[in-house]
Amino acid sequence: MVDVRDNAVPTVDPLTGTALLDHASALAYNIGPRPAGHETENRARSYIRKTLHAMGIEEVKAQPFQTPDTWGYALGTPFALSLGGLILSRLGWPGRILGGLLGGAAAYLTWRAASGMRQPLDQVAPQKTSANLIVRIPSAGRPKHKVVLLAHTDTNRHRDSFSNQRKGMLAQTTTALMGLQAAGAVAQVIGNRWLTRAIGAAQVAGVAAILADERGPYVDGANDNASAVACLLGLANTLNANPLKHTDVWIVFTGAEEVGLVGVHTLLDEYGDQLMGAYFIDLEMVGRGQLSYVAEHSGFSTLSSYAPDPESVALVERTAIAHPSFRVSGKKVTMLDETAAVRRRGYKGICLVGLEVDGWPANWHRDTDAIGNLQPEALERAARFTLATLQTLDAD
Ligand SMILES: [Zn+2]
Known part of the structure; x- marks a missing residue:
């Protein structure tokens, strides 16, 4: 048939x-x-x-x-911006103002990435x-x-950040990173060198954590x-x-x-x-x-x-x-x-x-x-x- x-x-x-x-x-x-x-x-x-x-x-x-090809750029590029801003504080008050602006922009861009909005800095990634x-x-x-x-x-x-022990803190961790970037911006504008350095060191630790998370297959x-x-x-x-x-x-x-x-x-x-x-x-x-x-x-x-x-x-x-x-x-x-x-x-x-x-x-x-x-x-x-x-x- x-x-x-x-x-x-x-x-x-x-x-x-x-x-x-x-x-x-x-x-x-x-x-x-x-x-x-x-x-x-x-x-x-x-x-x-x-x-x-x-x-x-x-x-x-x-x-x-x-x-x-990885989301490390979405979180990592604002950090680069923020750290770059902290270095600018060595250039006197114009550098501090510019650094403060970069820090603020970094916090905003991290928030965008965490919220599912486009990350404009992705353009610099391969x-x-x-x-x-x-x-x-x-x-x-x-x-x-x-x-x-x-x-x-x-x-x-x-990703280690998604382990059973750590995934409950995902949202809080990113919020802390944003807070660090915003605090760095404020420390610079008010010209507190020690606070700026402490925040810079904490940011380096943050970048290291992001890089560690990027090593997983x-x-x-x-x-x-x-x-x-x-x-x-x-x-x-x-x-x-x-x-x-x-x-x-x-x-x-x-x-x-x-x-x-x-x-x-x-x-x-x-x-x-x-x-x-x-x-x-x-x-x-x-x-x-x-x-x-x-x-x-x-x-x-x-x-x-x-x-x-x-x-x-x-x-x-x-x-x-x-x-x-x-x-x-x-x-x-x-x-x-x-x-x-x-x-x-x-x-x-x-x-x-x-x-x-x-x-x-x-x-x-x-x-x-x-x-x-x-x-x-x-x-x-x-x-x-x-x-x-x-x-x-x-x-x-
Ligand atoms: Zn999915």
Whole structure:
């Protein structure tokens, strides 16, 4: 008998835990660590593109951009500015004023980085080429809503600052660094040489800590964020075969998230006008633990928190109530993710994340973030809950 089915229609359910785990393995095990702008991040994009083509999705738009390959620059360059400023105090009062300004600018730039805003000093870092991959699945009928699904392809380093002992202090540590830069600025302007020297010494210690944190190898990123990419691939397959009636869906595989949300900022730079009013749903580390939505994100300083918009919360809450078996609820989480860029630039957005019983995402920026530590059922829950959320919106 001849099979006359359109080959765009999946013959097996693309949202099973096993199917999703296959995608995650291809990325986190076969390809492995995927630093922003490196060849392996590019290989991850090739895998995504090839997989989408096999589903019958031909149009995959690449949006290339330049990026640093580690976030050390985002924290390190303000320090360089601040230390440079401290040295200027030797040049009398004009040097002190200028040094004070540089110190103030350093504190402000550190705050920007901790808050998920663009870091202008990144331009001085060595640049590599990364890209976003964008797929659009238009609604079958008259479009009433637009959703953007986000998952990043790149991976971070194994970081001591994310150990169980230290991660609870992440936001406080960055705030202390900012305070040091601001205090250095004040000490200079008032001309207190001893205070300036003490703060300079403390800053050198801060730089040393940042450099130590930069020595870790890049991680496989099975949970962060091959898990989310896998879910988006499964959803692309499902939605391409059965588009929603009134909802246009953009599926965006971003590059260079771990170095300062460069991919999502680039997406908004080019497509921001078209996406105003869209619901952004960011999937982060959904491969293990209890699926939750982030009701409040800390950012990476005590002055950097942000939250999803009320409409997105209402949408996710309605879905959670209609599907109690997912047991999804809102949690306050220490994290900085693409939702920061989305929210700070005035868009609607919410983040779905898997949380362990201790309230943290599993194996975050640790070398234990490997394929063997993913739970297929967690992947499946994330993909199916995301689909259910899209269907809730579509029925409106
Ligand atoms: Zn991530």
